[in-house]
Amino acid sequence: MEQITIQKYNQITAEKKPRILILEDDAAIRRELFTLLENAGYQGEEITDFAHAKENILAAEADLLLLDINIPGLNGELLLKELRKETSLPVIMVTSRTSEADEVLSMSYGADDYITKPYNPTILLLRIGAVLKRVGSPGSQPSYRGIKVNPAKGVLVKGDRELSLTKNEMIIFLFLLNHQSQIVSRDALMTDLWDNNEFINDNALTVNISRLRQKLSDFGCENAIETKKKQGYILI
Amino acid sequence: MRFGDYLRDKWLDIFLFFFCGGVLISMLYAYKTDRSLIVACTLVYGTGNLFLFFRDFFRKKQFYDTLSDNLDRLEQKYLVAETLKKPQFYEGVYLCQCVYDMGKSMAEYLGRYRQELEDFREYMEIWVHEAKIPIATLMLMYHNSGEGDVKKYTKQLRRLDDYTEQALYYVRASHAENDYLIKEVSLEKIIRKAALKNKDDLLENGFELSVENVEKTVLTDGKWLEFILNQIINNSVKYKREEGVPRIRIWAEESSRRVRLFIEDNGIGILPQDLPRVFGKSFTGENGRLRAKSTGMGLYIAKKLCRSLGHGIDIDSDGSTGTTLCLTFANNDFYRMET
Known part of the structure; x- marks a missing residue:
């Protein structure tokens, strides 16, 4: 009985995994992107038939597309322009072309983001997360163990009690919450903080986490954040 | 063309003019010719020759003066043949043809040279884009491997990436004509990108980075500005003080x-x-030489890029307590209306 429920649960989560298409001509980087996405809890899917790229993308009905610009026999920017006529599928351009003109062109053709190689993998995942969130369920309020999180106001709400977090604490908490039950490295947290214009150093991160821990435990969530030695943190 | 010089050049003609004139007059005297005929002959001989002399002088003066004047005013002096009117005397025509041929050959040579440079620039662009793919792949591989000290590998990859980028922008800075795109760009966004790029270096070196009051837009090429900021931050990391807490403040x-x-x-x-020399090519300075690994190219390229974009870049330092760099962006309404 229990076995079945677990299986069922796995099925549901497997179905819920966002599917991300990878259109990239370099086989090595495509493999690594695939692994990166799989490790981050997405379902990657490689497109290798460039001649019928457009049809394949439309048929796949995925949640997001990572699109390179320089593909043999294909221009990513033009492909994007063609795609936009038929679908609003979120597209992130991932390219080694580093001119402003390419970025402006891609964005005007309807790309959701533009990232240049070589990129910080954490940043790529952050951008993917942000785009998926934007198109997925805007306005949905994240929650944790019955605590409602209000990022805009910077407060956690449980019943009629409110707990205010500083901006840094909120960024850290949301990141842990988005990766609940996964180990989150300090580097990933740091990248997210810097990506939000909070250029703090290692000590400040440690201080922020212990304060966040304290606040959560004051709110009835004892040991919510566990430290995994040399690996990072995990929100249980 | 000066008259004195012309006279000196024509000394033989002038000598012959007087010598032959003297001989003729003496001969007329010797044959007891009528006095009035002698005067008439002298007048005809004198005025005729003087006329020829001055005509020649002024024709040449006009041509050569125009030539030297145009040469002075031209920046590309080899194009001078295009600015000349066809002269009225044969030597001038001949000279003009020579100058024209020289200019043409020079232009062809330059054109070939320019084409080669253009090919090289295109190749560099492609090369850098190609080189970035294995760098990106390696970054992902290290990240995916998740093994202990990934940072020591990615740090080297970032250095490699920085050097390829520097080469790309070195070429771009020298051929700026059609490579940049000026539009409104958020300073905050570009600073964030540059900071993220240098995050590991800054953290590893214990830097305190503070960024204030940068929620502004400027007219620039975002990618170029990011490169410039990257060079500046790189320098700050490279030339940090060994003692105390290193700081970078951006506002x-x-x-x-x-x-x-x-x-x-x-x-x-x-x-x-x-x-005064920090923006010079390959300049590392007294303090720079004390540290290894100064190519001295960063600020040189940054300055060239700024010049192309029309930004000011100024540096100030008292030689011991730090350095301040200032980038100046004009608020140009003309561009704003265009975009």
């Missing part, structure tokens, strides 16, 4: 006519005598 000031972005560090600074 902006806006007036009606311009936005100024300041990047200040508390590093080893630049000696006063070196300050």
Whole structure:
């Protein structure tokens, strides 16, 4: 009985995994992107038939597309322009072309983001997360163990009690919450903080986490954040 | 063309004029010719020759004066043949043809050279894009492997990436004509990108980075500006002080006519005598030489890019307590209306 429920649960989560298409001509980087996405809890899917790229993308009905610009026999920017006529599928351009003109062109053709190689993998995942969130369920309020999180106001709400977090604490908490039950490295947290214009150093991160821990435990969530030695943190 | 010089050049003609004239007159005297005929002959001989002399002088003067005048005013002097009117005398025509042929051959040579440079530039662009793919792949591989100390590998990859980028922008800075795109860009966004790029270096070196008051837009090419900031931050990391907490402070000031972005560090600074030369090619300075690994190209390229974009870049340092760099962006309404 229990076995079945677990299986069922796995099925549901497997179905819920966002599917991300990878259109990239370099086989090595495509493999690594695939692994990166799989490790981050997405379902990657490689497109290798460039001649019928457009049809394949439309048929796949995925949640997001990572699109390179320089593909043999294909221009990513033009492909994007063609795609936009038929679908609003979120597209992130991932390219080694580093001119402003390419970025402006891609964005005007309807790309959701533009990232240049070589990129910080954490940043790529952050951008993917942000785009998926934007198109997925805007306005949905994240929650944790019955605590409602209000990022805009910077407060956690449980019943009629409110707990205010500083901006840094909120960024850290949301990141842990988005990766609940996964180990989150300090580097990933740091990248997210810097990506939000909070250029703090290692000590400040440690201080922020212990304060966040304290606040959560004051709110009835004892040991919510566990430290995994040399690996990072995990929100249980 | 000066008259004195012309006279000196024509000394033989003048000598012959007087000598032959003297001989003729003496001969007329010797044959007891009528006095009035002698006077008439002298007049005809004299005026005829003087006329020829001055005609020649003024024709040449006009041509050569125009030539030297145009040469003075032209920046590309080899194009001077195009500016000349066809002269009235044969030597001039001949000279003009020579100058024209020279100019043409020069232009062809230059054209070939320019084409080669253009090919090289295109190749560099492609090369850098290609080189970035294995760098990106390696970054992902290290990240995916998740093994202990990934940072020591990615740090080297970032250095490699920085050097390829520097080569790309070196070429771009020299052929700026059609490579940039000026539009409104958020300073905050570009600073964030540059900071993220240098995050590991800054954290590893214990830097305190503070960014204030940069929620402004400026007219620039975002990618170029990111490169420039990257060079400046790189320098701050490279020339940090060994003792104490290294700091970088970034802030902006806006007036009606311009936005100024300041990047200040508390590093080893630049000696006063070196300050005027820091934007020179391959310049490392006294303080730079004390540290290894200064190519001296970063600020040189940054300055060239700024010149192309029309930004000011100024540096200030008292030689011991740090360096402040200031980028100046004009608030140009013309561009704003265009975009």
